[in-house]
Amino acid sequence: MTNRQITLKKRPVGMPTPDDFEMATSPVPVPQDGQVLRRTLYLSLDPYMRGRMSDARSYAPPVSLSAVMVGHTVSEVVESRHPAFQPGDLVAGYDGWQEYACSAGQDIRKIDPSLPPTTAIGVLGMPGLTAYVGLVDIGQPKPGETVVVSAASGAVGSIVGQLAKIRDCRAVGIAGSTEKCRYAIDGLGFDACVNYKTDDLVAALRAACPAGIDVYFENVGGAVLAAALRLINRGARIPLCGMISEYNATNPPPGPNLRPILANRATVRGFIVSDHADRMGAFLQECAPLVRDGRLRYREDIVDGLEAAPRALIGLFEGRNFGKLIVRVSPEPGHRP
């Protein structure tokens, strides 16, 4: 039995291309005592992966050349020599871009079988925790304040806006198409959403935020960040979560002028979700019930087959996905032909 894997063939210069990846095969591992073999059902594709493809200094080491690309996964246990796991169990892990993985079991956790399995890598996984930590812990929104989030229809942004609404804030999104803006308002309950591609961004944002911006949750960087800074209020908080618009730049572009940060006594704080794993319990306690009863909504953009992953990741940087981008690597147990 073979394990198909996608490895990093070469480090991209600028935007990744399909040639930067390579499909490899290896034998499916045989679990040793204490180990768990699982089959990947779903692979999460996320912006941070661009950083792992590069050897520039960052917060995590790069993927080595010829190594399997990293990524969060939902899997089904195939064979277990670990007492805590049984064949058929659904688990979340960080198994990467491959069909099978095998390890000692500390790096997987069983997921709630009463919820759709993809939620474990989406709304109730890393992206959801990112939204929660960035908004709640760093943004510290107060009722009545205005919260603006970029990439508003995406995996993180969509949750930021909904959690802001739940905290009685005005939630304003920024997204890259009329359709995405429509979805943020009608599908997710945002108060307003600005299309950065067609609107005069500063004017549109000003109209959407008549009382200014108290929390700006940043996912994209570049011109969108510069526009938002022009509208921040005194004491504004700016959780810096991502800068996807810049991840493929071959040289770091200049940033926004920081005078508004000074004049408004604002705080910009960068954060990386993996530092905040201790908040997973509080996050799930609040958000799992909201997902179960439909009050916290999510949208997934699922592509089929491991071989589709490279082009789908490239599309993420072009804004082509609409919702949390996920690769269906193997069919779910109940849906096997």
Added chain:
Amino acid sequence: MTNRQITLKKRPVGMPTPDDFEMATSPVPVPQDGQVLRRTLYLSLDPYMRGRMSDARSYAPPVSLSAVMVGHTVSEVVESRHPAFQPGDLVAGYDGWQEYACSAGQDIRKIDPSLPPTTAIGVLGMPGLTAYVGLVDIGQPKPGETVVVSAASGAVGSIVGQLAKIRDCRAVGIAGSTEKCRYAIDGLGFDACVNYKTDDLVAALRAACPAGIDVYFENVGGAVLAAALRLINRGARIPLCGMISEYNATNPPPGPNLRPILANRATVRGFIVSDHADRMGAFLQECAPLVRDGRLRYREDIVDGLEAAPRALIGLFEGRNFGKLIVRVSPEPGHRP
């Protein structure tokens, strides 16, 4: 008796010129019941004054055209109809660019006559409190950490470095001449100081900060800020106090790329010292004894005569001053001819 005053004649475009100011005269006010008339001895010149000359939106309202320029002052009480003040008392206030001022007494405070009066507008005044709040409250330096401060020989920077040393940090300055760097090291006890005009700034800063930067106290903005960001450590704190290099720009220049803030989970926080008046007590309690016994050193650049103020302020933006810039408006009582 006439009161000479310098008023704002027109709003500067870019760097101020002497023509933006005008010398005016008015009668010396006669104190009414409860009021205090005082003669200005010293006027503090500070970078924030450029903001007050402009009508761009900022944290404080602009000086009106034809109004007296604002500024912190040390004065001698000439006539008092207020029970708390007697002729001869030395007081600190915000009387602006003029020889006499008169008001009800809430806006002046008596200063410690055992210390040089200029310290009340320098090392123990607003610049000192700025250094204290920015370093201690926002920078939160821990023993062994590296603290970098720009404009290191200036009113604020010189105190930041010395307070960092007192907290057992490595103190590294950035300044604009060999002489200023020499003074920071030999005169103030900094561990190192980099001349941003002649050194390869990133390389020199890297050499001066072998363990990276934990606290970067920002006074200047521009290229210096961009260089410092390249060397920050995980969890770095960046008190944003001033951006003097940009105050005369007619359009806001771009800022630094913020990827290092994200990757290092750093915090940038803008602050305005007037928000932190409640810290004056703690600041003086620590720092007044240090000034008295010579452990907290300061350097003043005193120019003579109110009429010298406009050119001296312009020189501040050109880095021509060396130490806290102060105008001697009238001779001290003990030094009268």
